Amino acid sequence: MKMLTIALLALTGLVGLATEPALAEKAAITDVTGRRVELDLPAKRVLLGEARQVHVVATLKGDKTFETIVGWRDDLVKKDADTYASYRDRFPDIEKLPRFGYVGNGTFDLEAAIALKPDVLTLNLESVKAAEEASLVEKAEAAGIAVVYLDFRVDPEKNTENSIALLGEIFGAEDRAKELADYRRAQIARVTDRLAAAKPAFPKVFIERSPGISGDVVCCRTFGPVNFGRMVELGGGHNIGSDVITGTFGDLNPEQLVLANPDNVIVTGANWAAESDVNQYVNVGPGADAKAARQRLADLMQRPAFPGLKAVKQGQVHAVWHQFYGNPYDFVAIQQFAKWFHPELFADLDAEETFRDFHQKFLPVSYRTGYFVSLEAGDM
Known part of the structure; x- marks a missing residue:
């Protein structure tokens, strides 16, 4: 079934857009693949290529988690239904947020994504091969959409902190991203330091x-x-x-x-x-x-x-x-x-x-x- 139609455009902006985001400035960032990506930061309209990235976005934005998210993949409701329910209870309007398929298996609808006019599309690292085969990055960039690859799964030890920092820049929450990375590192050290000593x-x-x-x-x-x-x-x-x-x-x-x-x-x-x-x-x-x-x-x-x-x-x-x-x-x-x-x-x-x-x-x-x-x- 087609994940999205142009009719859903009417829903865009219904989820938490009451507060005007900070003024954007043209900048360049380097994603986890080493690609240099130019875009306006912080982004005003973000399409999450994996909805489970909200686990990070929520730590960065708190009550304003969905302020600039205009759509997301359908994975949270399918693969993490209890977390989805927690966020739906706190932010009821996310039920209206347009959902997309997965780039990796060919169910992502790029045409419908372009219609939402996002500034940036965030994808997971494991989507690279499928995206390259479909020329997705080139097509998205031609429509004015920057594509940024993140990774919390393939090699999290190498890429997690960088991915947190990238989302911090995209959502204009660099200081909060550093707090998250520092907290995570300290909590892991509570284990590894003791093991090293004992x-x-x-x-x-x-x-x-x-x-x-x-x-x-x-x-x-x-x-x-x-x-x-x-x-x-x-x-x-x-x-x-x-x-x-x-x-x-x-x-x-x-x-x-x-x-x-x-x-x-x-x-x-x-x-x-x-x-x-x-x-x-x-x-x-x-x-x-x-x-x-x-x-x-x-x-x-x-x-x-x-x-x-x-x-x-x-x-x-x-x-x-x-x-x-x-x-x-x-x-x-x-x-x-x-x-x-x-x-x-x-x-x-x-x-x-x-x-x-x-x-x-x-x-x-x-x-x-x-x-x-x-x-x-x-x-x-």
Whole structure:
């Protein structure tokens, strides 16, 4: 179905445009691909090529999060429905905000995007190949739209702070962007500095990517040395996926998993009701039902290869909110991993309290628990 029509132009400007943004000046920025991009800053009209970038925009703009956003991809409502609901409750007019498909799979409607007259289109790094094949950048620039690539997923350790800074410039919130980057760095250091001093042995960890979301993937999709794989390492664990996989994602076969026999198993989960074909995923995230999530997690551990694992036998089985993998809130997951892997060393560390503090300092929506769950005695 065509994601957008010209008729939606009438909706443009309905979402939070009461306050006039700062006067724009022509400037040049360098995006995460190394491209030099000229545009007026701060931008007056922004099209988010991934709606989940709102996790960053909200920290920068607070109550004015949607002041200059004229459209966004449809991924937030599909892949992170509970977060979408939180922002819809706080900003009801986002229901009217035009939604687009994904550049990476060819469902992005450039003609409709041009009709919205954005100053800038922000895309994720993994869209580069598809955008090049479609000559999207050239077509957008011909229509007066600057294209800026960001990355919170492919190589977040390399690109997160730069991406935060880029959004800070685009939205005229450079000081706030620095505060966010400094906060994130300090929270990660609470783990890495202590690990460096204590030098504990790192347990073997298998982190499984979104099991139960699709019947096409039974076992064992995981992460290489970046993204969640790197979060595991920063949290004091040895990511067994990194022994085999060199990229962001990849698959282990069940025999490899049994041979590795990890000390900890973690699965990623979220509210994927809008796109799952089997509905066996673990729903964790803002406001999630912990009892229901534990049952789903226990059910997943009944699959072949899992019941005999050391982690399952010893009750070291956990679930983490999948969306930590694509935004700069990764410090929360790193802290929780450290607590799971080294409970005595990090007895005083509370990732939930850290995330609650972050909401109070940075975000326009209230904190709700539910981002983590672990199996308890009697769950298996």
